[in-house]
Amino acid sequence: MRLTCTVNGDRHEVDDVWEGESLLYVLRERMGLPGSKNACEQGECGSCTVYLDGVPVCACLVAAGQAQGREVGTVEGLAGPGELHPVQEAFLEAGAVQCGFCTPGLLVATDDLVRRSRAEGRRPADAEIREALAGNLCRCTGYEKILDAVRLAADRMAGEAR
């Protein structure tokens, strides 16, 4: 099929896509966006988390055909070129990054969590953070600094326009 979708604000058209291949494969191998990582291929680890029409999904579990005509957001699109988004800055400064393989998925999941909380005029509680990010495995950090990063990002984004 010819797949047409918007990725990080840009319209993409890709030919000869098999409908059943994963959105993750399309992003990484056909669109030159390898930021989203492939670590389990079964939706267990969250390393491939991207936005699909504003909802975080495991791109390894989304068939390419399901993305037809929809909007996809990846780690590469969180900030403009040469810039870091407040969530990315928070991860860097809090020390929430180690090997970095889980980081792209965690950044998208965190961005979603902070945005949803902000829309309700509050910051996420610790228990809520732990639950919301329970689908994003990290084998390096022991998670604590990821929580620090989420809190920091929530603080910084609280002042931004919704």
Next chain:
Amino acid sequence: MTRAPERSRPAPPTPSPAQAVGRPLDRVDGPAKTAGLARYTADHHVPDLAHAALVHATVARGRITGLDTADAEAVGGVLAVLTHHNAPRMTPPAPVSALDLSTLAPGTTVDYLNTDRVHWNGQPVAVVVADSPDTARQAARLVRVTYEVEPAVTDFAAAQDDAVPLRGTLLVLGEERTGDAERALATAPVVVDHRYTTPAQSHHAMEPHATVAVWNGDRLTVHEGSQDVDWARRHLARRFGVPLAGVRVLSPHVGGGFGGKAPVWAGTVLTVLAARATGRAVRMVLSREDVIRTVGGRTPTVQRVALGAQRDGTLTALLHTGVSQVGRVGGTPEPVGSQSRHLYAAPHIWIRHSTTTLDVLPTAHMRAPGEAVGTFALESAVDELAVALGMDPVELRMRNEPDRDPLDGKRFSRRDLRAAYARGAERFGWAERTPSPRSMRDGHWLVGRGVATAFHLPVRLPADVTVRLRADGTVLVRCAFHEIGVGAATAQTQVAADALGVPVEAVTVEHGDTELPVGPQAGGSGQTASVATALLEACEELKRSVLALARRSPSSPLRGRRLSELRAGRGGLYRADAPDRGETYGVILTRAGRAEIEVRTAAGTRLGRTLQQARAAAGWFRDRRRWVRAVTGAHFCEVRVDEHTGEVRVSRWLGVFDVGRVVNPKTATSQLRGGIVMGIGAALSEETLVDPRTGRTVNPGLAEYHVPVQADLPRIEVDYLDEPDPTTPLGLLGVGEVGITGVAAAVANAVHHATGVRVRDLPVTLDRLL
């Protein structure tokens, strides 16, 4: 230091020494990693790239009698199906030699696709190369293999009777004893003597193993997530019979390792083979299942710990024996008694390690091999002794804290476990614990608190480093060490900045590429200290060279001065007695007409490297004779166990460590905490399940192998003494592995305190508590 002030950006440089080391600087690779721009192996695109997939054997032992590849070859886009019938010949792996540690590189001795023999259930028996990964995998499923099955030993529990005691060598810990432990045990007034078991475990680094191989004639370029690019390079040069100088391995970013990426496994060799056979650049990204079938994990163990004590808690006898597993085609035994040689001042000690050989995938080192599972048995037994004596478990440990090494009386280079326990007990509120099991509860939650000691022996390895200083004041450090997530490049940036007295922003560090001077393996908690040692030497040499340039000029304020009279700072050299008298590197180099100046430790020549290795080995032996260089820690754990369901929740954690000096609190804390969390996984959920009838691993994925997630954990507090080791440059020891040690025992001890149930078999799942 969990709550150490962490700044987002380095403060302006000051001329004081040690300005960067010890500060929680941001990672130098952090911006690329958070932007999604860091390129890992699987992210590499090269022209004309083909993709490979593995076909795994489905029997544990035997001979391939038939290979039907017609259906696979008929799939559109398939370039080749490689089997032992048509694969190019390779040179078998070299025998292991203590004189050349790179002979330890291969994870197995199997000559993949050059043999019809099957040695484990999961061994690759064919490789499909195709124009896309999906096509390769689809075709791989269509390869039909028949076997002549032979009897196989695949049940660890049943194979223990055949275990053989290990003879100690340079590379393997065997039997060690002092006094007569069995006799002392027989006459001790109080004795605990139990059997403990730990299951097989898997590293499960988030990045699955991947390789990109590109041949250009006899020149080979390999992208590979590796903990030892030098091993990989040497092994591949041998296997494919090409000159070492023509093989380059690049590994700038590695998505976690934990030991699983130190050896060279089948996927690497077969990707290179596939590229050789097809004349194409080939990439193979292993699926999680491929990883578990072809990359060895931690051995299961069965251990006996017996402790004899006086009624006042003074230990008289300590026995620790253990059986671990190796494969018939390789594998690394776990020295489960490692910590038991050094932790307690018992006059009679007996340590013995045995292995049993199975027809399974060879085992591999995983974070703190030996101590990670050995501390579970020892530190559980010490807790059991405390219960038997009616004594506080911290007090029992402090009563038996040795002044010198209990086995041979050597000094500890540093050891302040007393301080770690004292600080931890106060901060955790240990005194509030009521000693009796089931004496603390919160509604239907039974609350328990436990302690255990952490212990690890960091290694030291040789490293070659070059340091280049440019007239613009910038510094380039080059060394083929590995960034597997620990913050290695950041730490060396800090070390170089201090040694040369330049701001950290002026330092760039290149790593993870065999074109660079040879670095140490990322293993044994030794990489940071090993590279730092060489880097400090190089920086001293560099400053001497710069001073020599300066002294040639009559106008230099450094004229007539010796290096010992100077301090590096403010981007140059200044007199210690007159800090305003000196000049910057830029001024010195520019005046001398030099754009840059470079020094290197050891040599790029074979002779130079041999001499350097000999020197390092001699130093290592000298040090081993003189003292025990260990890192220690005290874990404090609180669990809550559901009275009705047996569910265990870890509700509080504090680890206080004595790890020597800390280069970067931000990254070091995460190393220690990540180790604790991996240990909590080992305590409560992690287990690689092997079908004892077939030798096949039945949970080769993250859905069935349960690593801890955010929601499983409480806040994990980490603290450390941060006192330098007096015997190492900068006082560094190593932080990568000690965190995981002792953790499972602390959990099991807390579970016993909560429930009165002693679990001696990991993991502590709820069925064991009901």
